[in-house]
Amino acid sequence: MHQKYLIIYLIFIIPLFLLISINQYNPPDENFSISSQVKYFSQEIGPRPAASDNESKAAYYLESQMRNYGVDTEIQDFKYYSLNSKAIKKSQNVIGTIKGVSSKEIIICADLDTVRDKRYGKYVDGANDDASSLAIIMALAKKYGKKKPYLTIKLIGFGASEESFTFPIITPSRTCLKPESYYKILYTPYLIGSRYYVLTHQEELENMFAVISLEATGTGTPCFIGKDAFVENNLFFVNFLVSNAKLHGINAQNIDFTSFEDESKTEGAISHVYLPFSYAGIPSTFLTCMNNPNSSSSSHNTLEIPEYLTLNDTYDNLVKNSGNEDDLEQHLQMVFFVVDDSIGKLSALYSMNNYFE
Numbered sequence: 001m002h003q004k005y006l007i008i009y010l011i012f013i014i015p016l017f018l019l020i021s022i023n024q025y026n027p028p029d030e031n032f033s034i035s036s037q038v039k040y041f042s043q044e045i046g047p048r049p050a051a052s053d054n055e056s057k058a059a060y061y062l063e064s065q066m067r068n069y070g071v072d073t074e075i076q077d078f079k080y081y082s083l084n085s086k087a088i089k090k091s092q093n094v095i096g097t098i099k100g101v102s103s104k105e106i107i108i109c110a111d112l113d114t115v116r117d118k119r120y121g122k123y124v125d126g127a128n129d130d131a132s133s134l135a136i137i138m139a140l141a142k143k144y145g146k147k148k149p150y151l152t153i154k155l156i157g158f159g160a161s162e163e164s165f166t167f168p169i170i171t172p173s174r175t176c177l178k179p180e181s182y183y184k185i186l187y188t189p190y191l192i193g194s195r196y197y198v199l200t201h202q203e204e205l206e207n208m209f210a211v212i213s214l215e216a217t218g219t220g221t222p223c224f225i226g227k228d229a230f231v232e233n234n235l236f237f238v239n240f241l242v243s244n245a246k247l248h249g250i251n252a253q254n255i256d257f258t259s260f261e262d263e264s265k266t267e268g269a270i271s272h273v274y275l276p277f278s279y280a281g282i283p284s285t286f287l288t289c290m291n292n293p294n295s296s297s298s299s300h301n302t303l304e305i306p307e308y309l310t311l312n313d314t315y316d317n318l319v320k321n322s323g324n325e326d327d328l329e330q331h332l333q334m335v336f337f338v339v340d341d342s343i344g345k346l347s348a349l350y351s352m353n354n355y356f357e
Contacts, residue, residue, distance in 0.1 A: 032142050034135045034332040035325055038218065041131035042315045047123035050113040050160035051080075051089035058112050058134070062157050063094045065138055070145030071096040071155065078196045083165035091159030093193050096137075098144045100152040104350060105204075106343055107154045107211040109194070110134050111161035111273050117311045119264065127315040129308060132332065133214030139336050140343075150347040151209060158193035158273045166192035168199070176202040177280060185276045188230070194273040198280055210237065210346050211284040213274035216305055217335045218328070219321045220289035227256040227298065228286075229269035237283040244345045245338050252338065256298035257288070262309060263302055289335065 041048075041058055048055040059075065067073045076093040094112070110133035114126030125131075137155045144153055160166060166189075174182040177199075185195050194213075198205075224241045226233055238254050245252035259267040272286040290304040306321050307313045322328035 032139060033329060034139050034336060035329040037135035037138050038127055038131045038318065038328075038332070039315050041134055042125040042127035046125055048112060048114045048126060049116070049123045050163040051091045052113075055091065055113045055159060059092050059094050059157060059159060062112070062134060062138065063096075066094075066096040066141040066145070066155065069141045071098055071141045073097075076197065076200075078159075078193070079169040080160060080166050080192050080196070081169060082163055082167075084163075088169060089160070091193060093159055093197055094157040095197075096141055096155040098141075098147070098149060098153040098155070100149045100347075102151050102350070103207055104209045105152045105154050105207055106209055106346055107156060107277070108137060108140060108214065108339060108343070109154075109156040109158060109211065109273050110137055110214045111193070112157045112159050113162050114313075115162045115309050117309070118262065118266070120311055122311060124309070124311050124313045125315065126313055127318045128218040128305070128313050129216040130214070131315075132216065132218035132318070132335075136214060136217060136332065136336050136339060139332075140340065143340065149343070150351055151343070152207075153343060156194075156197070158191070158197065160192045161190065161194065161273050163192065164190045166190060168192065168196050172196075172199040172202075174202075176205055181279050181281065184279045188275060188279075191271070191273055191275055195276045198276040205280050205282065208277065208280075208282045209350055211274045211277040211282050212241070212339065212342060213272045213284075213286040214335075214339070215272045215286050215288045216308055217287060217289050217332070218318045219306065219331060220291040220304070221293055222250060222252040222335060222338050223255045223257070223288050223290050223293050224252065224285050225257045225272075225288065226254050226285070227258065228271040228275070229258040230271045230275055231278045233278060233285045234283040238285050240345075240349075241285065241287075241342050244341055248337070248341065250334065250338060253290075253293055253295060255290075255293050255295050257300060258298040259300075260305070260308065261299055261301040267299060287335075287339070289331075
């Protein structure tokens, strides 16, 4: 994204949006409850280890719901192995496509599987990480399924994101990626689903305008990540998203998130499923939510993201941290609004740029 975009945005777009009523967090449908979808993923399906039956159940549930809303859907199966296991495993990506006036794509994505609690060795329900984000993706499918947006929107749930030291059984050849980008994506130590997607869609990279992945969005202040443990993101792109949210009175933040300190004071490196897209040169970031985020530090902890990566990441605790179910629903609608508004503003930015070229 170039500096000229900022000039166009400042001169033409901000004054227009200031005339629009703000702080209206309307759901995609008055009968659609985002929190009920969080509850379904985390309680009815439950823990979703990579390559497990429950991960597959989550994938096919997401696919069927998006298809019911009018979204063109695809299941991308893939096989992989892990250095931690001798078995050949199978997972899948769920891809929903809403074709726009333009073929340029905005990708909104999250992960289907859940982590293993390091202390107890059990897989978590994953209400916040990442059922909250899958539910928001479902809400976007509900809103856009039977519409024709300006930019093409892709809604993707990536499989086997949390398992480490993973590699595809069949390695896609390098076609359009630069060698440095290709090998970074190939040898990233996890995120196999999104890595496989990028490696098998190299010819489509020039059509990708922006990527926002969603991680643990169930409680707290919306935070767009400027830098994680692996990559520094496009600063203009991140600040653009933060500024848009602030125009609506939402106190979004641009923070760095390179590591997370768990309850045992052990730090682990942090990134998310957008990373392969960023390596490929696509303006990308991930959106998470934190309580009173410490913007002066790139390391964050359980005070900022309660129950993150632990067995306590349950729907009941997510409701408790929110206050009640109504408060949780209101928060999720706010995050939905931030993502939906970002899609609209990025579309307007791309349209204005084309007009002036």
